[in-house]
Amino acid sequence: MGRILFDTATSIDGCIADDENSLAWLFAVENGHSPDDALLPADATVLVEGSTTYEWVLAESDILAHPERWGQFHGDRPTFVFTTRELPKPEGADIRFVQGPVASVLPTIRAAAGAGDVWVVGGGDLAGQFLDAGALDEIAISVAPVFLTGGAPLFPRRIGSERLRLRSAEAVGQFARLVYEVRAATE
Structure with a gap:
């Protein structure tokens, strides 16, 4: 069984998207597009995203x-999307729409990943739900040389230093x- 990773980019002031839910600021950084x-x-064999x-x-x-652009980032890996709405799906993409608590969907996600890792791509609240379920193994953060005036927080949960190494x-x-x-x- 692989690990579950929250791997994301953030601004210096801790936002993963700006106040318009855009990542344009990230792609403006040198090599941000590639x-x-x-x-x-x-080692991620499955991706997980919020809607x-x-x-x-x-x-x-x-x-x-x-639809051929889907594979440029996601490849042919299964992608689980947590949503409560019906969303469009690009032709040929392996997208699995799920809803409910992370803990209830976790066995299905792990089964799809096999021995590979699960990459929680975004957002921060979804990663927090994996933490709440006791299923988050690693947080990897790429801090971009950007300050934003607001936006989606990196991780809208309190985690004490005793939980992070x-x-x-x-x-x-x-x-x-x-x-x-x-x-x-620890309890």
Whole structure:
């Protein structure tokens, strides 16, 4: 069984999207459109997204009109999208719409991942739900040299330092890459 990773980019002030749910600020950073391979989880066999992230990706790359663009980021990996609404699906993409608590969908996600990792792409609240379910193993953050005036918070949960153990910190191009192991909550 692989790990469950929340791997994302953030502004210096802790936003993963601006106040219009856009990532344009991220792609404006040098190499933001084509990140270094060291910034992407190599062993992820399944991706998980919230509906806001999913809809932004569809719109930003006009994927419904050009379904071949889906694979440029997602590849042929299954992608689970948490939503309570009916959403469009690009032709040929392996997208599995799910709803309900993360804990109830987790066995299905893990089964699809096999021995590979599960990459929680976004958003921060969805990653927090994985933490709440005791299923988040790692938080990897690529900090972009950008300050935003507001937007979606990186992780809208309080996590004390006793739960996080720094595994690495390095410069990758213009990004500061921080990787933390998430420890189980003690009672």
